[in-house]
Amino acid sequence: MRAQVEFNDVMALEEKIRMLPNRAEKAINSVLHTRGIEIATREMTNLLPVSRVSNKKHAKESKWSTSEIANLEFVVKSKGGAANKKGSFGYLVFPDEGRGPSNPWAQHFSDRSLQKSAPKILAELDDALQELIEEGL
Template sequence: MVRFELDTKDLELLMKKIAESPGDVEKAINQSLEREGAALAIEGIIMRMPVSQRGAKAVREKKHARYSNPLMKRMENLGFEIVAKGGASGKKGSFGYLAFPDEGRGSSNPLAHHFFNDGMDDRIPRILDALSEALDEVIEL
């Protein structure tokens, strides 16, 4: 799981536009995060998701999370969370091995993989650009 929230550091970049805006800034930010921000974060995480190999060169034959739309968004006010779908690894169709990738938990996952945080970090500038554009639209109204 990874979470994106606007904090004071991020808001400093957007404060001028927020101050100039006569419209509902909070609504514009939330809509931008839902439409564009969460999708950008999911894309960044999936791009960094490792695909396990079987043998030296053969690609895994089982269905892998990277190619199966494994993540979902949970919207919050001025933020969102990206979590793995399906819950526990014992459930059919679940990608439970994505539950704790940054901690390296489990017998087949002894090393921590930081693709959730790294994927989010890669997308933060683009998410902030999308927020800036949404605020520009609110100011123009």
Template sequence: MIFELDYREIQRLQENIRQLPNRAEKVINQTLHTDGVKLVESNVTRLIPVSNRNKNTKWYREHGSVKHAKDTKWSISKTENLGFILKSKGGAANKRGSFGYLVFPDEGRGQEEQNFTERATDIAVPQIMSKLHGKLIETIGGNL
């Protein structure tokens, strides 16, 4: 997936990092691993459509989840240095608690591409950058 960042935002971030030579990495990791994950997850969740299927039927109760992905914790995250991975609790659609249609969130499953991840990231990246600036400025001492 490709997303764009405003070069001025990168320059601003770089200046803030320069003022925290030994602590910036820790602040960035903490922010990405908490706020970053939450922002991307909430933006993807907001874009997940709810089908009109009656999930309270006997078959759904026996073979799968009775909840829609939008109404549950559909994702898992993995933290990395200066980043994170957010992915769906995918798997075979016939496994209980699996949201098989989210295995490929950029295409969704159905008639047309839904681009959950791309659209959510376009919204979340500026919010994450704002959080990063705020946390770095707070750590510097709020004098910027």
């Protein structure tokens, strides 16, 4: 999935990164691996559909995701795997892709949440880099 962001926002971020050789990468990873994951997960959770089955625990009301981190990136994915595994929220792929008999259309909540979370994450990155720049003055 790709997020569309404003060119000027990216250019401003790039300029701050240039001003912080050997320090920007650590700050970016710190933001992405904490606030970035929090923001992306919150935006996805806000868009998750709630099953009409009332006696079931809904992903929207629980810790439905796990995350993986790497240098300058993170991945958020649903817990478990198969939807029939206890405690698994693997069924979340179906409303996103529009597969399954109970959901004949794609909702693309992952893509839509990425569009909402990307500017917020970029703002967090900008703030963290600005703070480093001000510390160096």
